[in-house]
Amino acid sequence: MGILNVTPDSFSDGGMFVQLDAAVARGVELAQDGADLIDVGGESTRPGAVRVPVDEEQRRVVPVIRALSQSGVATSIDTMNAATARAAVEAGASIVNDVSGGLADPAMAATVADLDVDFVAMHWRAHSTQMDRLDRYEDVVAEVAAELDARVAALVAAGVPEGRIVLDPGLGFAKVTDSNWPLLARMDEWARGRRVLVGASRKRFLGAAIARRGVDAADPAAREHATTAVTTLAAAAGVWAVRVHDARAAVDAVRVVSAWHAAGFGRG
Ligand code: PMM
Numbered sequence: 144m145g146i147l148n149v150t151p152d153s154f155s156d157g158g159m160f161v162q163l164d165a166a167v168a169r170g171v172e173l174a175q176d177g178a179d180l181i182d183v184g185g186e187s188t189r190p191g192a193v194r195v196p197v198d199e200e201q202r203r204v205v206p207v208i209r210a211l212s213q214s215g216v217a218t219s220i221d222t223m224n225a226a227t228a229r230a231a232v233e234a235g236a237s238i239v240n241d242v243s244g245g246l247a248d249p250a251m252a253a254t255v256a257d258l259d260v261d262f263v264a265m266h267w268r269a270h271s272t273q274m275d276r277l278d279r280y281e282d283v284v285a286e287v288a289a290e291l292d293a294r295v296a297a298l299v300a301a302g303v304p305e306g307r308i309v310l311d312p313g314l315g316f317a318k319v320t321d322s323n324w325p326l327l328a329r330m331d332e333w334a335r336g337r338r339v340l341v342g343a344s345r346k347r348f349l350g351a352a353i354a355r356r357g358v359d360a361a362d363p364a365a366r367e368h369a370t371t372a373v374t375t376l377a378a379a380a381g382v383w384a385v386r387v388h389d390a391r392a393a394v395d396a397v398r399v400v401s402a403w404h405a406a407g408f409g410r411g
Pocket of ligand 1: 146148153154155156184188189221240241242263265311313314340341342343344386
């Protein structure tokens with residue numbers, strides 16, 4: 144899944160793709176680099192970000208999704224708003240990716256059930272102005288598992304078929320640094336056989352892991368190799384998708400994992 148933020152303020156690519164033609168060109172480029180799906184978002188969720196009015200969000204994303212669909216590029220819509228999810232699917236998006244897992248908008252679950260599309264339910268505790276202070280866990284894996292299970296139950300109760308739901312641990316969302324790693328390392332404990340999406344690309348916790356003399360770990364672009372390392376391990380763990388800024392690096396990593404497995408990994 145390639146990231147396409149049509150926003151002025153996202154942490155890594157903010158401001159680069161606000162113009163329609165630049166956004167569409169970037170989506171096509173990500174697809175040519177091997178992304179199976181382009182995740183189009185019109186509202187930044189970086190720490191501290193303020194909400195975007197829903198009509199402004201739709202003004203940003205709908206024309207991009209429509210143009211990419213017309214070019215044969217598959218898209219998902221990254222939104223917490225049910226109205227935007229509906230407009231995006233009507234414009235051609237095939238998956239709804241909601242960082243709040245349906246919590247932010249009470250109409251989301253029923254809308255997704257009605258649209259009959261896959262739904263990425265991410266672990267989330269609060270909007271971006273609040274989330275860092277909610278990085279409080281006794282046992283992060285058990286608590287994220289329970290909170291994701293509650294989301295699945297609510298979605299299913301609203302009519303979303305369980306098989307339509309993809310789970311995401313919400314790396315960086317109410318997880319500043321150390322809370323992220325157990326969720327990656329112990330994926331089976333919260334995923335329990337469901338499809339998983341991992342969104343680690345260039346995030347702060349990777350900066351913390353690679354920080355050393357000579358590395359500008361505060362620069363999101365400097366976290367690219369660490370991102371590829373996560374993609375490799377996530378692919379080996381069998382995730383359904385990774386959400387990344389650099390699709391080519393991710394596809395290379397997935398191909399290496401495939402070759403490794405095809406050659407008999409685990410059999411010896
Ligand atoms: N992270 C961001 C935005 N959307 N969606 C999912 N499903 N998972 C994530 O981890 C995630 C997301 C963070 O912002 P970015 O678009 O600038 O990477």
